[in-house]
Amino acid sequence: MIFRQNYVRRERLDDAGGVTVFVAVCVIALIGIIGLAVDGGSKMRATERADYIAGEAARAGGQAIDPADAITGRAIIADPQAASAAAQAYLRSAGATGTVTVSGDGKTLTVTVTGTYDTTFLSVMGIGSLPVTGHGKAILLHGVTAPEGN
Numbered sequence: 001m002i003f004r005q006n007y008v009r010r011e012r013l014d015d016a017g018g019v020t021v022f023v024a025v026c027v028i029a030l031i032g033i034i035g036l037a038v039d040g041g042s043k044m045r046a047t048e049r050a051d052y053i054a055g056e057a058a059r060a061g062g063q064a065i066d067p068a069d070a071i072t073g074r075a076i077i078a079d080p081q082a083a084s085a086a087a088q089a090y091l092r093s094a095g096a097t098g099t100v101t102v103s104g105d106g107k108t109l110t111v112t113v114t115g116t117y118d119t120t121f122l123s124v125m126g127i128g129s130l131p132v133t134g135h136g137k138a139i140l141l142h143g144v145t146a147p148e149g150n
Helices: 002-014 018-062 067-072 080-091
Strands: 097-102 108-118 131-140
Touching: 018 080, 018 097, 018 108, 018 131, 080 097, 080 108
Parallel strands: none
Antiparallel strands: 097 108, 108 131
């Protein structure tokens, strides 16, 4: 009978630690999923901010119209150099970098903001930053009237 008790005890000891390995693997996977959710959400917010800054920079550049054509009433078009300078000044004030383009007809300004998001959890896996890009566009309109009642 003593032999049988030792056999049962040995069998129990042979399983010791099996659950610990399973829990450790599950915890690591759970931390990875939480990390993806946190860093993914933060990257989305960084992209939204880049879009906002690009849109505001395009609007700022759109205020730099060519005064000669505007005063005579011929057209409302952007002065390419002044519009680009105004948009770049807005980008600098917002702490962002990007490119500004003015269309050939001077009626459309396009701003692209580029940057990076420094990761929190993914840096443990060797991903220290993620690229972020935002886009904004301003179209100059002239002679457009609002519908009745507005």
